[in-house]
Amino acid sequence: MKLTILGCYAATPRTFTNPTSQVLEVKNRIFLIDCGEGTQVALRKNKIKFSKIEHIFISHLHGDHLYGLVGLVSTFMLLGRVADLHIHGPRGIKEIILLQLRLSNSFTGYNLYFHENDNKESIVVYEDDKVIVSTIPLVHRIYTMGYLFQEKAGLKRLNPEGVEKYGIEKLYYRNIVLGKDITLDDGRTIPNEELTFEPDKPKSYAFCSDTVFTETIIPYIKEVDSLYHESTFLQSEAELAQKTMHSTAIQAATIAKEANVGQLILGHYSTRYDSITLFKEEAQTVFENVLLADDGLSFEW
Known part of the structure; x- marks a missing residue:
């Protein structure tokens, strides 16, 4: 698996940082996860072919995870896309995107499919012969879900x-x-x-975007190879994290430790801090194998 971070900062885009978006490559499939502003520019910078994106997974309807989507859908149209595009996300995402397209008198020359979900339990949202994707129920200010990507066992x-x-x-x-x-x-x-x-052990990746600290997600992410968990704040702002229903770096590390994951990737940093290395330092007091997401970085496992 290869994960490319297109954006990993909270709230608003800035000159050199983007809100949440990332690309996961699994057995020649490319999945786009969240689509904040600047996503399509970041895709170009990272030389990821637009035509290879067939499935987009949106965690929730807050702007820093969504506002780049209608622009990307429109760019696909301008580039003459003909392949189907599937958008997976919370109920309401279809209304948001189609309203923008309708009021701008736009259209797509390709089939656009929406797969909406408001299920509070984990469900499978995508499956083919090599990969299965299921939701991770998160706890945030609005309905939010993470995603678990799992390879299927290969041949002997x-x-x-x-x-x-x-x-x-x-x-x-x-x-x-x-x-x-x-x-x-x-x-x-x-x-x-x-x-x-025996076949190689199938690999796995869990994406846990905006969520308050909750141990209820542990059964869904137990022993995954790589966990991306939001860490908007440092522990000094733990009360603010609770109030806004976000997590701290230490809380993300606690989840990683209790779930016995292979590695923890931190992200969704508040821009109030001068250095993101502080997040790693705090998290490593609880869980050793901590990596820091940053725009343009890639991770492979």
């Missing part, structure tokens, strides 16, 4: 020594990695376990 890996030992021809390799036993010309059946290794 061929054991070269095993197939060589029995002189198995290449035309059988496909059946072998599919898990089938092989019968030799002399009638012997070779168990698949002798010819393969």
Whole structure:
């Protein structure tokens, strides 16, 4: 998996920072997560092809996670897009986007599908043969959901020594990695376990945008490889975090520790602070493997 941060700051765009948006690449699929102002410019800066984006996942309807969406939809139209575009988000997102398009007498030359959700439980919102995406119920001032991206288990890996030992021809390799036993010309059946290794462990990513500190999300993100969790404030502003229903760096780290995740990526920083390194320093008092999101950075695992 590869995560590219297009924007990770709270509230408003600034000269050198953007509000929330990121791109996750999973097995040749590209998913856009949230779409704050400046997203399409950031996509160009990071050389991400617009045409490869087929699914957009919006966490909630606050502007710093949404206001870039209608512009991106319109740019797709101007670029002559013909491929379908699927937008996943809270109920109301269809009304917001279609109203803007209608009042500006705009249209899309491609099919635009909205998949709205107001379910308070985790549900699957997208699935194909390689990836499954489900929601993470968050707690914010309006209905908000995070997203859990999980690879599906791949094929078994061929054991070269095993197939060589029995002189198995290449035309059988496909059946072998599919898990089938092989019968030799002399009638012997070779168990698949002798010819393969187990598939690589599927990778996972959890995106937890705006949310107050809540341990209710832990069962949904248990042992994910990488967790992005908002950390709008430092602990000195814990009361403000509670009031605005956001989290502190230490609270994000506490969630990461209790969920036993592989790594924690912090983001959604308030711009009141002079340095984002303070977030990492605080978080590492609770959880060691902390990374700092910043515009233009990429992470792979």
